[in-house]
Amino acid sequence: MEYNFRKIEERWQNEWKKNEVYKVNNDSPKPKYYVLDMFPYPSGAGLHVGHPLGYIASDIFARYKRLKGFNVLHPMGYDAFGLPAEQYAIEHGIHPAVSTDQNIKNFRAQLDKIGFCFDWSREVRTSDPHYYKWTQWIFLQLFNSYYNRIEKKADRIENLIKIFTQEGNVNHPIPNSQFQITGSSFTIHDSQFTSADWNSFNEKIQQEILMEYRLAYCGYGEVNWCEALGTVLANDEVINGVSERGGYPVVKKKLRQWYLRITEYADRLLEGLEKIEFSEAMKEMQSNWIGKSFGAEIDFSLTPNLSLRRGDGGEALTLKVYTTRPDTIFGVDFMVIAPEHELISSITTEEQQQAVDDYITYVKSRSDRDRQAEKKITGCFTGAYAINPFDQREIPIWISEYVLAGYGTGAIMAVPCGDERDFKFAKHFNIPITNIIGKHYTGEEANPTKDAVLENSGFLNGMVMRDAIDIVITKLEELGIGKRKVNYKMRDAAFSRQRYWGEPFPIVWDNGIAYPLPENELPLLLPEVKTYSPGPEGEGPLANIPAWTEKKLETNTMPGYAGSSWYFLRYMDPFNEKEFCSRKVSDYWGQVDLYIGGTEHAVGHLLYSRMWTKALHDLGFIGHDEPYKKLVNQGMIQGSSRFVYRLNVNGKYLGEDIVINNVFVSYNIYLNVIRDNNLLQHITVYLIQTGYLSNITLLIKENIAEHFSQLHVDVNMVDGIELDIEAFKKWRNGEYANAEFILEDGSLYHSSSISNYICSTEVEKMSKSKFNTVNPNDLVEKYGADTFRMYEMFLGPVEQSKPWDTKGIEGVHRFLKKLWRLFFDEIKGPIWTSSAPSPLERAGGEATDAELKVLYKTIKKIEEDTERFSFNTGVSAFMIAVNELSDLKCHKKEVLEKLLIILTPYAPHVAEELWHQLGNETTILDAAYPKVEEKYLVESSKNYPVAINGKTRAELNIVLDATQQQVEEIVLANETVQKWLEGKSPKKIIYVKNKMINVVI
RNA sequence: GCCCAGAUGGCGGAACUGGUAGACGCGUCAGACUCAAAAUCUGGUAUUCGCAAGGAUGUGCAGGUUCGAUUCCUGUUCUGGGCACCA
Structure with a gap:
């Protein structure tokens, strides 16, 4: 058998x-x-x-x-909403639900063959209304919640309203300290309003304020806008500032967007890392992403003529910067503000106006990634100056793309002697550099040390930088021009897409106010559309449906990570029609004990689902606040590609041009030919002798390699590195059916050839286009x-x-x-x-x-x-x-x-x-x-390696319970050891039980 | 550019806590069986010098710590992943 x-x-x-x-x-x-x-x-x-x-x-x-x-x-299901299905729909007119369903069928058939122990009865699909009903429901919970900073947890927005009615927001300042009510004469000072203020606000203003607190909120954000395609593009679809499809220009455009207030969870996401078994690398990536830093916000006044101007709020203009190194304040040689900074329009001087406008136009065409990645230094002087509060020095204010509006205050104080990027910027634009760290700064490069003793630093002179940080902050606070500030690199998560194939938001807009749909109207079904093309002004396809817009329904849809942020909970209780997951069931299953997946989700999916879990936990829906224990x-798995080499020679025969482009040369022959150009002659002569070619005059290029094209060949037609020539001839509808092959031994391929055609190999990403998928x-x-x-x-x-x-x-x-x-x-x-x-x-x-x-x-x-x-x-x-x-x-x-x-x-x-x-x-x-x-x-003895000065020279079988003395005797009696000792006595004999013996001479 | 990871024979990899570098498998070479092939089985296989015994070198590169480093430290090169609208 x-x-x-x-x-x-x-x-x-x-x-x-x-x-x-x-x-x-x-x-x-x-x-x-x-x-x-x-x-x-x-x-x-x-x-x-x-x-x-x-x-x-x-x-x-x-x-x-x-x-x-x-x-x-051990369940399995599908994250079934997504851009590729929608793109396919745009190109082929097939409804994403149809193509997705087909893909799932294929997927399942493939999985089934491998014999997995999935409980398929629990399968979920994010695009199934029974599923996304609950995604919408959770969204509403987030919409109806705020983060209570005192209790450090999410709480119902009703409770916040009660608090506002009773005491204003004295204990719950607006998360965005810059917030001002739009279209109202009411000015909020220090993010505060009283209960009387609150009660005097109309609904619109109240809702506008509440929006500043909601865990899911609506705001404005920049997107990649492609005018020619009339659509918003994913970062993926933008290559070098132009659209991947068509190569049209892409610029930044501000659109109304939904966000998740994940920043409120920054500290808990950080602390939670200590309780879970993720790799150190993964934890590090997450905490770097969250990017908690301690420093100060400093208000710089501007040169007198500018300070007389007033901002929109009627206050004197100041430049607010965030820095983690207030100790270097005497080394500030210039300021850099983000190209989006709101101050730019008020401070730019007439002479600089044109240059600034040009620069901002240039930056608009650049992605965030480009802006930070570019090695070339760009920037533009505004003509304005800030005043150093301690020595009254005038500091030029520059604009540069490497400062991002979303981080800190969108403005930095640049200290070129201590920061490499500032240093390069100063050198590039010839800005004089102040040295505040004496010999620690060479003039060749910046030195970011905190251990230097400060010089040229007014009242800080003689102080170690590390200690000066706190002293400066205290001083700033005394003077009322700055304050201690904890900052996070993480930004709130953009939670809307101008697309069709995603969960609709259960939100109705009326008079600029977002009203949640009542729970009993969920799920809000994704409607059928005629075309998948974008709506007006960059809105999603839903904006093209009159029946949808008449109801004033939100036209954005949710992003891919909406459904995947909580799916592990649905698997526990997949048929529940009353709840997303019953508390009893989620208490039984609790956390995912083992989660397996790629690092590509390190900061996206893993952070979002951790946040959702924490919010659901805070609101009492589940009993644990970290989704994944380990x-x-x-x-x-990378692809291993195979290549063939096609000969590509032009010649003349009887005055006619002849092109040889159907002959494939085995890899080692190819290597020999490009090393020795005479071989190319030989090959062609050989082709002539075998009758394949008549006598022709060759036109040989200087670079022999140019006579060959390296082509990907389907790895499934190659056994190791040997090409299956007959399969190759049938490949791609017989494109190479009439090809000739020069084999490894130099012979021309025929039906009974003994030699082979050898391919070259290369490790690449596994992808269809490289023909290396298996x-x-x-x-x-x-x-x-x-x-x-x-x-x-x-x-x-x-x-x-x-x-x-x-x-x-x-x-x-x-x-x-x-x-x-x-x-x-x-x-x-x-x-x-x-x-x-x-x-x-x-x-x-x-x-x-x-x-x-x-x-x-x-x-x-x-x-x-x-x-x-x-x-x-x-x-x-x-x-x-x-x-x-x-x-x-x-x-x-x-x-x-x-x-x-x-x-x-x-x-x-x-x-x-x-x-x-x-x-x-x-x-x-x-x-x-x-x-x-x-x-x-159990073993009683072991074969010990005996090393002389760390090099293994012999092997000795010694009982496991031997003592140091016994071992030394046995070792010294050994012939090989004696030979190496050459009559000397050893300095030391190291004996590590059950490991090894080392004789040091 | 920033963050994270990786690099060991011809190839994938092993060596788990600093203790015999190369387990296991592929490939390859030699042999057995066979008319032959396949399958199967046996043995060799890091490089290098040597008939052999044996020696030297060897874990991306350059240093360091240690009796001893693939393992720890410093620097560096290359490759892969992520960088906020691919999922």
């Missing part, structure tokens, strides 16, 4: 489906364990071998936990799901990125066949033996200590490796076990049965089959994980 994986896998997949073995109950006496994969977007390209990597890892872990006695939730990041189903078809699963794991650590190479899969397949042969012989059939044989079994006595040692060593290793997600070494441990048991000719049921159980998470189909072959009636999926019997693993 041979290992017929196709039959086995089909049989058990059907059996498991029929018996609903993966259905999970919300109520179990077993401890719970929640394993989750990051929500996949069902792309039209389907799965390639990179996608299932994380799913296989989570599947192994879920199955392992199940064997360990846990009630394991996160494992899977690496990317479909997992092809491999499952050829080798089986068990082989495929184990091979994906065998490739390397899950966390690491690595190139895909199909070639190696055979080794894993051989392993499974070898495992099979422990149970079955091709001729003899079943060969396992049992100490208490059933009538059908052979007697074979009890397992020997050596056999049991292999078994328990393996159980221990697999358990350790699985627990630490080291699946690649786990697979090798299985290989080693099977190799050793084969060597021992061990076919004992007692040993093999336990081996099958620990193999189940990795290769469930073959394990289940053999388990039943051995006579078991129940499924192996619920077998009990075997316990390690340490008594078979």
Whole structure:
């Protein structure tokens, strides 16, 4: 009986489906364990071998936990809203729901072949109204909440209104300290209003103020606006300042946008990192993104003639900057303000007006990324000066794109001797540099030290910078021109898209006031549209529907991360029509115990879903405030591309131009030719001799490589690096059907050629356009799901990125066949033996200590490796076990049965089959994980490496409980050691028990 | 530009807490079986010098700490991911 994986896998997949073995109950006496994969977007390209990597890892872990006695939730679903489906709809007129549905079907068919233990009965799709009803509902909860800074948690907006009515906002200042009511003569001072003020406001003003507090709020923000396409573009769709499609110019445009007030959660998102098991790198990325810093806001007055001017609020103009280094205030040589800064129009001098206008126009065409990434320095002087409050020095005010409006106050004080970017700016524009740190500043580059003693710094002279920070802030506060300030780099999250394929906002606009729809009107269904093109003025497609706009419904839709911010909760209770998830159920499942996904979500999805969880927790809907207890990041699987080389030579024959462009040259021949240009002649002469070409005069270019085009070839037509020429000829509808091939030995290809065509290789991103994608189903078809699963794991650590190479899969397949042969012989059939044989079994006595040692060593290793997600070494441990048991000719049921159980998470189909072959009636999926019997693993001695001066020279077998003295005697008696000692006595003998011995001479 | 990660034989990788570098697999070479091939099995395989015994070198690069460094520290190069509307 041979290992017929196709039959086995089909049989058990059907059996498991029929018996609903993966259905999970919300109520179990077993401890719970929640394993989750990051929500996949069902792309039209389907799965390639990179996608299932994380799913296989989570599947192994879920199955392992199940064997360990846990009630394991392991669901799967689809993040089904998104830009690609909408783009497809624009181009092909197919409704995104239709194409998405088709994509999901393909996706599912591919997943099913791999044998995952997902509980598909819990599948969710974000685009399903039953699902997005609750996304809209949660949005309304956020809309109807504010962040209570005193209690440090979200609270109902009704409570805030009550507070305003009773005491104004004295204890709850407006988060945006610059806020002023629009279109009203009422001026808010220091972000404050009284209860009398509040009660005197009309509804519109009250709502405008409340909007400043809501966790989901409406404001204005800049988008990538493409006039030619009449639409807003995603960053992805903008390349070098022009649209990806068509290459039209893209500029910044202010549009009404929804936001989530995630900044209020900055501190808790930071603190929460300490409670969760994310990698240090991931935590660092998140905390850098949040970017908490301590410093000061300083108001600089402007030169007298400007200070006389007044701002809109009738107050004297000042320039407010944020700095983390107030200690350097005497080193400020210029100010830099963002090109969007509101002060620009009031302070720019007449002479500079034109230059400033030109500069701002230039900046409008630049993305935030470009603005920070560019190495070239740009900027423009406004003509205005600020006054240093301590020494009255006049400081020129510049505009530069590297200062972003959204961070701090959108203005910085530049200290070129201490900040590299300021330094380069000063050098570039010839601004004189003040040195306040003496010898620490060389004049060659800035020095950001905090440990220098200050010079040229007025009352700070002689002070260490680190200590001066606090003194300056105190002084500023005394003078009333500055204050201590904590700042965050993180900005509020833009939460709307001018698109069709997303959740509609349950919001009605009336007289400029946003009114939430009542809960009983949810879900607000996404309406059908005739075209997916944008509405007027950059609005989304919904603005084109009269029935929609008549109802004054919001025309924006929610972004991709809306549905994915809470999906892990819906899986717990997917059919609940009354709640997004019942509290009882979410209390049972609690946090996701293990979350597996890529690092690309490091700061987007992971921060947003953490914020949603915290808000839902604050409002009492769930009992935990961090969604993911442990996160494992899977690496990317890169593509390994293959290339062929097409000869491209022009010539003349009988006065006619001749082009050779249908001859492919094997890689090493190509390399030889570009090294030695005579070979090109030889090749063409050869082509002539073989009758392929007549005598022609060649026109050879100076750079021989230009005579070749390197073309991607589909990796599925290449075995390792050998091209399947016949398959290649049929490729792309026979585009190369008449091609000729010069093979590795220099011969021309014919039907019985012995030599091969060799391709070159390169590791690139796996993508269709590079023809390096490999479909997992092809491999499952050829080798089986068990082989495929184990091979994906065998490739390397899950966390690491690595190139895909199909070639190696055979080794894993051989392993499974070898495992099979422990149970079955091709001729003899079943060969396992049992100490208490059933009538059908052979007697074979009890397992020997050596056999049991292999078994328990393996159980221990697999358990350790699985627990630490080291699946690649786990697979090798299985290989080693099977190799050793084969060597021992061990076919004992007692040993093999336990081996099958620990193999189940990795290769469930073959394990289940053999388990039943051995006579078991129940499924192996619920077998009990075997316990390690340490008594078979104890060793009494060890082969110690003996090093002389750190270099291993000999090996000695020494009992484990040997003392230092005993070891020294044994070592010194050794011949090799004696030889190296050359009669000298050693300085020291280092003996680390169970590790090594080092003799120092 | 900024933040994060990675770099080990021909290839994927192993070495978990500073202690025998290269487990396991691929590839490759030699052999067995076979008319032959496939499959399977056995053995070799970091580089280099040497008939061998044995020696030297070796974990991106340059330094450092240590009896001992792939592992820790400093600097540096290259590659990958993210940078707020791809998901």
